């Protein structure tokens with residue numbers, strides 16, 4: 001049974017949030033054209049998501065469809081992104097997630113194509129307990145397999161807020177669109193720095209990666225908890 005529908009005001013706010021973030025995707029070169037997609041779960045059981053196949057600059061906030069998590073049905077003038085199954089899968093299996101940002105940013109996509117889990121090399125944080133940004137098994141774009149692979153990969157590292165879709169791009173989570181967007185941008189930063197560092201020191205394989213105890217110290221100093229093996233699998237940090 002569907003949750004109580006959100007109010008018109010709640011829908012309008014979410015549509016504006018998602019639209020503004022989509023405009024940033026292009027401006028920040030995290031996607032090209034109409035690629036990528038963003039959603040926000042405005043009340044439990046309902047999310048607003050970007051439409052598919054239309055340049056973001058040509059959209060108005062009211063063009064962004066509202067989707068019922070339980071049924072997958074949508075309302076609005078335009079159909080949802082072709083990656084609707086990705087967003088549905090995350091909201092159905094990770095109920096504490098409030099926002100999803102999917103990008104095709106270049107350096108991160110290169111790691112996704114090379115199928116290399118992205119290590120942490122400086123002072124990044126992609127969620128408590130995260131030691132790497134994991135690459136999923138391959139699922140074709142627009143399929144439910146892509147969504148289920150994403151959910152399975154997040155489950156391998158509870159607490160993580162980002163993964164790489166094999167041969168595709170980035171998925172970042174947050175409790176707001178802004179936080180999920182920042183994480184997606186941070187993933188790209190990590191990928192670019194890691195790439196350049198590996199080129200500077202090709203003798204390293206692939207680069208100097210911070211060991212878990214150093215990552216714990218960074219987590220302590222920055223005030224975020226770090227949970228490792230044996231930690232609870234709750235996903236409140238998503």
Ligand SMILES: [Zn+2]
Pocket residue numbers: 035036083102103104141168169
């Ligand atoms: Zn994509």
